[in-house]
Amino acid sequence: MTTAGEDIGIGAIHCLLPEERVAVEDLPELARLTEEELRFAGQAGIKSVGVFPDTEPTELAARACRELLAAHPGDPDLMLHIGSRAPDVLIGSDAGKIAHLAGLTGIFPFTVDGLGCAGSSAAWALGRDLLNGDPSRRSVLLTRQPAHRRRPGAPPRHGDRRRGVRHDAGARRPAAAQGAPHGGGQLLP
Template sequence: MAAPLAVRAASWYLPSHRIAVADLPELAALDPHERHTCRSLGIETVTADDTLGADGLALAAARQVLAEVGLDPADLQALVVVESRAPDSLMASEATRLQDLLGARKATVFSVGGLGCVSVTPALLTARGLLAADPHLEHVLVVHGNKPATPARYRHPVTVNGDSGQALLLGRTGPVRVLDIAQETNGAHWDLFRVPFRDRPVAEWREECRDTAAYSFQLALETRHRLRTMLTGLLHRAGLSRDDIDGYACQNLSAGGLAFTEDALGIRLLPACRDNLDGYGHLGPNDVLLNLYTALDRGQLPDAARTVLINVSPVAAWSLLLIETGHAEDRTHHL
């Protein structure tokens, strides 16, 4: 039997400054079709803090969550950093830099990633493994700072990126319990989106889609099939039916993406997904749990609820999380 996993506390750093998508400077360089696509994503504003990089965003969220639970950074036992898409320096360690900035001198520290916005899932799997391996380990802090990999925030034809930091304090018990995790990947799409950088200055970095038809049709069809099969398996393992699920949330790419997910699975997403898409844009690996907590804060879920969190990345990767919230938060659940 696998080890239990729960979110004891969670915090997000969401910059107060927002940029209207209509005012993005890169829109002037787009052709009419690209400009129309950008304005049709269902994103009105994105969060932005030009004074902070990915590590600064993650650090702000980490300090918030540790202050919330009254945990001194010096007493933190493990720190897992979800790597950024474009580190500030090659051959340096983002993970140990965050350790130093946070003051987590005693923590076991390393980074995970490689799956775009799905990268939060291997971070959760890693935290579960650490807790299973060491009975004296009480908590693992997972952090990520989301920052666009290029000067442009618009990723044609996918989404518009906002800035954010996320920090999840994980343990064996807590108010948000992870009952099951499913993850699948297909390496055939590993470079569907990429940013060539070695031969050009940062100001000229642009994200390229190798095949927009493959993204819009081939990957969409595969995603529909994968999500349906994964959801069936997830519920079967838990001995649940769709009637036992109180809500669904997913990552925020576009209004069309939310509608696609709803149609593919025959579900209705929690209203928090569209609200956060509209106001924050795409926050990478930080989207899906922010949407869950927003829904909880706004009373969009019952007091005791089971929720499925859906994450898709065009690398391509897919993940589902079966979450229980509400009563019996100190009860241990085994994955």
């Protein structure tokens, strides 16, 4: 439990946004869509999508974490990664890879998975509960990989046509480091 007067909340948020944009009608993936999916794509109101060419989602997540922690120094105790529907590797740990690439040593990285869009809410709640459960913990870093295109013409990986990174971080006053169109942070008391 936290001590009296100690609140848990978001301390900071950091976002990475792509500079390169591709018009939806120019996406090579359109050739693989059914007629119904093509109609939906044309009527969805989305004119272009941002892309991070030749960059893996875990690399974007690590970059967002590094930039967040450079602006808001600290050593997170835990890293909760909200699992992607299409991880960078089939057998391995995106959370461990992100922690390694971000230079986070002495941290316990793990993944909250299988919750789709609800994964972020569950991770924020779990981060809060982990901080409340152990007053020695000062910071929880959350990361997420939501859907975005990696690069035009990139083949789908593990059946997923879109890839992205979202980093949500929490610490006993949460801060957030965000990668790709979304972001991430840190929960701080």
